[in-house]
Amino acid sequence: MKSNKNKEDNEKLKVFIKKYISPKKNRLVFLVLMIFGGTFIKNINPYLYGKMLDSISSSNMEYLIKLIVIYFVVTIFTTLLGIYEDYLGQTLSFKVSKSVQKNMFDKIIRLKTKVYDKYDTGEFMYRLNGDSDEIVSFCINVITSFLHIIVNIAISLYFVFKISTQLTSVAVFYIPASFAVTFLSRKYFKELAKRRKEYNDKYYSFQNEIFSNNTGIKSYMLEDSMNEKFKNFISRDFKILKRSIFLNNTVDLLNNLITVISSLYVIYLSAILIRSNLLTIGTMVSFNTYINNLFSSISEVLKLNISKQNVIISLNRVNEIMSKSSEKRETPGNNFSLKNINFEGNEIYFRYSEKDKPVLNNFSFEISSFGFYGFVGKNGCGKSTIAKLLVKLYDVEYGELKLNGESYKDIPKEKLRRNITYVQKEDFFFDDTVLNNIKFGNPVARDEEVIEMCKKVDLDEYINTLPQKYETVIGEGASILSSGQKQKLSIARALLRNTKIYIFDEVTANLDGKSEKLIISVLKELSKNSVVIFISHKVSSIIESDEIFLIDEGIVAERGSHNYLIQNSKLYCELFKNIDLNIREKVT
Numbered sequence: 001m002k003s004n005k006n007k008e009d010n011e012k013l014k015v016f017i018k019k020y021i022s023p024k025k026n027r028l029v030f031l032v033l034m035i036f037g038g039t040f041i042k043n044i045n046p047y048l049y050g051k052m053l054d055s056i057s058s059s060n061m062e063y064l065i066k067l068i069v070i071y072f073v074v075t076i077f078t079t080l081l082g083i084y085e086d087y088l089g090q091t092l093s094f095k096v097s098k099s100v101q102k103n104m105f106d107k108i109i110r111l112k113t114k115v116y117d118k119y120d121t122g123e124f125m126y127r128l129n130g131d132s133d134e135i136v137s138f139c140i141n142v143i144t145s146f147l148h149i150i151v152n153i154a155i156s157l158y159f160v161f162k163i164s165t166q167l168t169s170v171a172v173f174y175i176p177a178s179f180a181v182t183f184l185s186r187k188y189f190k191e192l193a194k195r196r197k198e199y200n201d202k203y204y205s206f207q208n209e210i211f212s213n214n215t216g217i218k219s220y221m222l223e224d225s226m227n228e229k230f231k232n233f234i235s236r237d238f239k240i241l242k243r244s245i246f247l248n249n250t251v252d253l254l255n256n257l258i259t260v261i262s263s264l265y266v267i268y269l270s271a272i273l274i275r276s277n278l279l280t281i282g283t284m285v286s287f288n289t290y291i292n293n294l295f296s297s298i299s300e301v302l303k304l305n306i307s308k309q310n311v312i313i314s315l316n317r318v319n320e321i322m323s324k325s326s327e328k329r330e331t332p333g334n335n336f337s338l339k340n341i342n343f344e345g346n347e348i349y350f351r352y353s354e355k356d357k358p359v360l361n362n363f364s365f366e367i368s369s370f371g372f373y374g375f376v377g378k379n380g381c382g383k384s385t386i387a388k389l390l391v392k393l394y395d396v397e398y399g400e401l402k403l404n405g406e407s408y409k410d411i412p413k414e415k416l417r418r419n420i421t422y423v424q425k426e427d428f429f430f431d432d433t434v435l436n437n438i439k440f441g442n443p444v445a446r447d448e449e450v451i452e453m454c455k456k457v458d459l460d461e462y463i464n465t466l467p468q469k470y471e472t473v474i475g476e477g478a479s480i481l482s483s484g485q486k487q488k489l490s491i492a493r494a495l496l497r498n499t500k501i502y503i504f505d506e507v508t509a510n511l512d513g514k515s516e517k518l519i520i521s522v523l524k525e526l527s528k529n530s531v532v533i534f535i536s537h538k539v540s541s542i543i544e545s546d547e548i549f550l551i552d553e554g555i556v557a558e559r560g561s562h563n564y565l566i567q568n569s570k571l572y573c574e575l576f577k578n579i580d581l582n583i584r585e586k587v588t
């Protein structure tokens with residue numbers, strides 16, 4: 001069972017190496033050969049050193065000088081080689097690591113939304129940055145040190161046997177004892193690595209949450225409780241650190257004990273052999289160096305085995321993400337006929353996860369001409385959910401969604417997203433200029449078009465008061481803009497896309513009455529030549545709709561114009577009753 005697990009782990013590592021490291025094999029082979037050459041040459045030094053000691057004892061000065069020169073040249077050469085090796089090794093690790101991260105990054109941003117929802121930000125961040133680096137440096141370390149370790153072991157074994165078979169008997173104790181320590185401790189190292197990584201995920205998520213909600217924390221005076229939470233994180237980290245120190249030290253202690261016993265045994269046996277003239281002091285020193293080389297090479301193998309436990313955890317975490325289903329790249333294919341748009345939803349059933357209650361249950365609707373369509377209903381009734389289905393962020397579980405007669409199952413998401421402009425409740429902004437943030441809507445738009453859209457939504461005047469006008473950087477999450485200005489910017493960006501279908505989700509929630517009126521009139525104008533779906537929980541903003549869909553408990557409970565619904569729908573009247581009296585008077 002255990003050996004199967006080990007085989008499986010090795011297989012996973014092989015797959016990883018094949019995918020990410022093999023493409024760099026020329027560089028790697030060069031590096032391995034350099035390490036191999038360096039190790040080979042370096043191994044001559046202990047032999048030379050022993051010879052130097054013996055030539056001192058025999059006062060052979062001429063021979064000693066020759067040995068000193070060779071020793072010096074070998075040392076300088078291997079040192080320079082080591083510097084170049086280090087450069088090659090580090091740049092190789094960097095390149096491989098970045099190619100893993102590029103793949104992972106692409107995978108993460110394309111994960112199906114349903115999968116994406118299941119992870120915290122910290123989990124993505126640590127897997128992308130921490131885990132991938134650990135795997136790469138381990139794999140490169142194994143590959144490059146493999147040959148070097150083998151060469152070291154072979155040369156050391158050759159010399160120790162050559163110098164004294166009797167002294168070499170120490171290996172009979174050293175090797176099995178060191179292996180036993182490693183194999184017994186492996187399980188604990190693996191558990192510890194798992195705990196550390198789970199801790200890191202939560203730690204990064206926590207920081208991300210705290211740093212992106214600073215104003216909320218201040219206004220609710222949560223600084224002290226957040227500090228307390230941070231302290232708890234530190235103390236959990238400290239517990240993990242203590243465990244790790246304990247485990248590492250115990251293993252080091254046992255290994256040192258094994259090494260000390262072995263070295264003392266070698267000294268004792270050497271003394272006996274020297275007394276019997278079977279060994280010289282010089283060869284004893286050489287033997288010691290070679291046997292220590294042998295021991296340290298074996299210990300390197302064992303250490304790699306322990307790091308493997310850590311790396312397997314990282315590899316499983318990276319593989320888990322890489323194996324999740326992501327949105328496939330599809331070619332958009334032929335465009336829809338844009339003369340008219342026909343949406344059809346038949347008995348749609350949708351829930352966010354298998355254990356959740358359905359959000360939409362038997363949801364049916366139809367939109368068959370250009371116009372302004374209001375989707376209204378209480379909080380949480382499923383309005384945004386239907387918007388997300390319309391741009392295929394999620395797939396319908398049962399039932400069918402159709403656009404111009406084509407089933408959503410057969411429409412590439414690219415084709416939908418190219419033709420539908422969806423403005424979310426809380427839209428996205430990048431830490432870039434006003435101009436670029438608007439141009440994300442249509443990268444080929446001219447600056448004049450951007451200005452024109454900003455004028456339409458009454459944002460141009462404000463932008464012109466900014467220090468660099470349209471070139472002003474708006475900060476992370478558009479931090480320099482008010483929430484209403486952010487909504488206007490989102491709408492300007494959407495208008496710039498110039499599509500035939502628009503979905504606006506609560507885009508006027510933060511606007512003052514005058515601005516809301518202006519935006520509704522802009523969108524009404526837009527709807528003469530397109531389908532505008534306007535989602536809101538406020539009846540006031542959809543009163544002027546050509547048709548209103550009243551959503552309740554996952555279905556379209558009623559549909560019709562405002563005047564029809566006010567006379568025929570109790571639920572609509574209830575929603576309407578709660579709006580501002582002034583507006584009510586104006587529309588009744």
Ligand SMILES: Nc1ncnc2c1ncn2[C@@H]1O[C@H](COP(=O)(O)OP(=O)(O)OP(=O)(O)O)[C@@H](O)[C@H]1O
Nearest residue numbers: 117352359378379380381382383384385386536537
């Ligand atoms: N990613 C998600 N995972 C699980 N449940 C979700 C998710 N998003 C929304 N929900 C749930 O689905 C239901 C419908 O949410 P939705 O956002 O569609 O409501 P809404 O009608 O737009 O509400 P509001 O008017 O408050 O914006 C809610 O009960 C909500 O808790």
